[in-house]
Amino acid sequence: MALNKGKHIVEEIEGVRCTIIEKSILEPRMRFLKDLLELNKLEVKVGVEKKDDSPDTFNVGVTDIIFNPVIAVYDSSLKLKDGRVVTPAYWNQETTKILPFYWRKRNLSK
Secondary structure, eight states, rough: OTTOOOOOOOEETTTEEEEEEEEEEEEEHHHHHHHHHHHTOOOOOEEOOOOSSSOOOOEEESSSSTHHHHHHHTTTTOHHHHTTBBOOOHHSSSOOOOOEEEESOOOOOO
């Protein structure tokens, strides 16, 4: 689920009702989200969408049907291994650096 959309979607993945985190994503994004959510002790389910002439895409969900990633990110309840808080920029894979004031956009290439 993109952080600019707050709609809560519940669907079945592998026969289990799940909160959908993101749909139709490629494998690198799926791995990133799966690892991050499992690190935060959420049970993750991944469904594969097979297409004939394009790469497989994935749907990622968690079995906690009241979990909302928008709330979790902005409430600072998702953490990394070292205890730092997951910021919106980190969730969206715009940066790997987590700054204390994530709402200030900075040029990190310097």
